[in-house]
Amino acid sequence: MTTFVCMFQEQCDSHSQIWVPSNPQGAERLPPGIIASESDLYLRRLWGNPEEDLKNNPRYLVTFTVGYNQRHNIDACIKKFSDSFTIVLFHYDGRVSEWDDEFEWSKNVIHISVLKQTKWWYAKRFLHPDIVARYDYIFIWDEDLGVDHFNAEEYVHMVKKHGLEISQPGLDPEKGCTWQITKRRKHVEVHKETDEKLEWCSNPPRPPCAAFVEIMAPVFSRNAWRCVWHMIQNDLVHGWGLDFALRRCVEEPAYEKIGIVDSQWIVHQFIPSLGSQGKEENGKSPLEGNPKRRSSRGSLSRSGGSLTLPINPTSSWGSSPAHLPPPPSYSQPPLLPLPRVNSSTLPLQRVNSSRPREPAYEKIGIVDSQWIVHQFIPSLGSQGKEENGKSPLEGVRDRCHMEWKMFESRVDNAEKDYFKSLQVQSQSKGEEEEKGVECCVCHCGFKEKEEVSELVSCKHFFHRACLDN
Numbered sequence: 001m002t003t004f005v006c007m008f009q010e011q012c013d014s015h016s017q018i019w020v021p022s023n024p025q026g027a028e029r030l031p032p033g034i035i036a037s038e039s040d041l042y043l044r045r046l047w048g049n050p051e052e053d054l055k056n057n058p059r060y061l062v063t064f065t066v067g068y069n070q071r072h073n074i075d076a077c078i079k080k081f082s083d084s085f086t087i088v089l090f091h092y093d094g095r096v097s098e099w100d101d102e103f104e105w106s107k108n109v110i111h112i113s114v115l116k117q118t119k120w121w122y123a124k125r126f127l128h129p130d131i132v133a134r135y136d137y138i139f140i141w142d143e144d145l146g147v148d149h150f151n152a153e154e155y156v157h158m159v160k161k162h163g164l165e166i167s168q169p170g171l172d173p174e175k176g177c178t179w180q181i182t183k184r185r186k187h188v189e190v191h192k193e194t195d196e197k198l199e200w201c202s203n204p205p206r207p208p209c210a211a212f213v214e215i216m217a218p219v220f221s222r223n224a225w226r227c228v229w230h231m232i233q234n235d236l237v238h239g240w241g242l243d244f245a246l247r248r249c250v251e252e253p254a255y256e257k258i259g260i261v262d263s264q265w266i267v268h269q270f271i272p273s274l275g276s277q278g279k280e281e282n283g284k285s286p287l288e289g290n291p292k293r294r295s296s297r298g299s300l301s302r303s304g305g306s307l308t309l310p311i312n313p314t315s316s317w318g319s320s321p322a323h324l325p326p327p328p329s330y331s332q333p334p335l336l337p338l339p340r341v342n343s344s345t346l347p348l349q350r351v352n353s354s355r356p357r358e359p360a361y362e363k364i365g366i367v368d369s370q371w372i373v374h375q376f377i378p379s380l381g382s383q384g385k386e387e388n389g390k391s392p393l394e395g396v397r398d399r400c401h402m403e404w405k406m407f408e409s410r411v412d413n414a415e416k417d418y419f420k421s422l423q424v425q426s427q428s429k430g431e432e433e434e435k436g437v438e439c440c441v442c443h444c445g446f447k448e449k450e451e452v453s454e455l456v457s458c459k460h461f462f463h464r465a466c467l468d469n
Helices: 011-017 068-078 097-102 104-108 119-126 152-161 222-231 242-249 392-421 464-468
Strands: 002-006 060-066 085-091 110-113 137-141 166-171 219-221 258-268 450-454 461-463
Touching (some): 060 119, 085 119, 137 152, 152 219, 222 242
Antiparallel strands (some): 002 450
């Protein structure tokens, strides 16, 4: 239910009467038409017409978490992705400027630098689903991947062809230690199941025998990422356990929507670069880290029970701690179906429409006891472009004035559209009430300064008092 005050005074007063509870939290005072709830990572100019900024709207996003020592491998990776991809580099070692000096493409990608953090820490904080909503697929990759046999455009084609919501390229079976399901198969485009070990598999197929990809090179659809992002825990930065839980984020049967792309395959080089960013403690190397923290893998993959994975570097399964099998006794519980809600059977709930009535000038002010000096250094202005006989600073200033007018126009139009959508017409003083929408309880029209409520589901209007009585 939406509640508003039916007001038709001067336009400068009307905005203070808007209250739309269905807006995003905190934006209830805004006309819906001005709300921009989603964004993107498209780079824009500082000059010129904003509507002419984008020559290309990338449909896909790829991120790498990188250190400068792996720059040549990342250079090879970047060259595999076309202009259809926005590229983001998360720098865990703080070295950013050197990339621009060495690689021309570095000047056109997005760099985010925070010392000694993992890709899942970055993803949780910089890849919110509303920020990356423009992208059909999101690649969240490590830095130690060999891509000689990989083509990004062809990979996306295969993902779409086989209806995969979560996927990864096949891994070279001759290089390193990996799960059976993620090993590349020859002469097929995609596979979704494997016989890892009979005692681990179940019917219907579950991880690690199906509905499973590893966390080194996952690719998510837009919808799958919206779910996965919410599942990533703020404090569990290594992402261990996510691979077993990803199936929760696609429609069942999950093993039909999660798969390995064999026709486009990669090599996992097993370079412990991020591990070297840890801390030597208690006689253990930075890579070894805290065994209690590392052995908590799998804690996200179930809703009950427990799973303990021993860290045993000498086990017959290989030396990499990143690929430990579940114990034979482990049985992953089935996922419970989500309840279906029929909105027509829900009880009508009244929305508390109370809001501050104070004028805005009582809530906006200048703190004089703590003051600053604006030095007017046009640093950002110098990043513009000399064009049409104007200096970079003039070009930026012109754009600022243009954006100001565009913003005012958008706000003005949004307010007009909002009040027009209420379908209530104003009257001049002394005129008869013109026909508009009437109250569905008393069948009377609405007058100025009356509180009016709208049921969002049916779009019917009521006097606030009629609902309260």
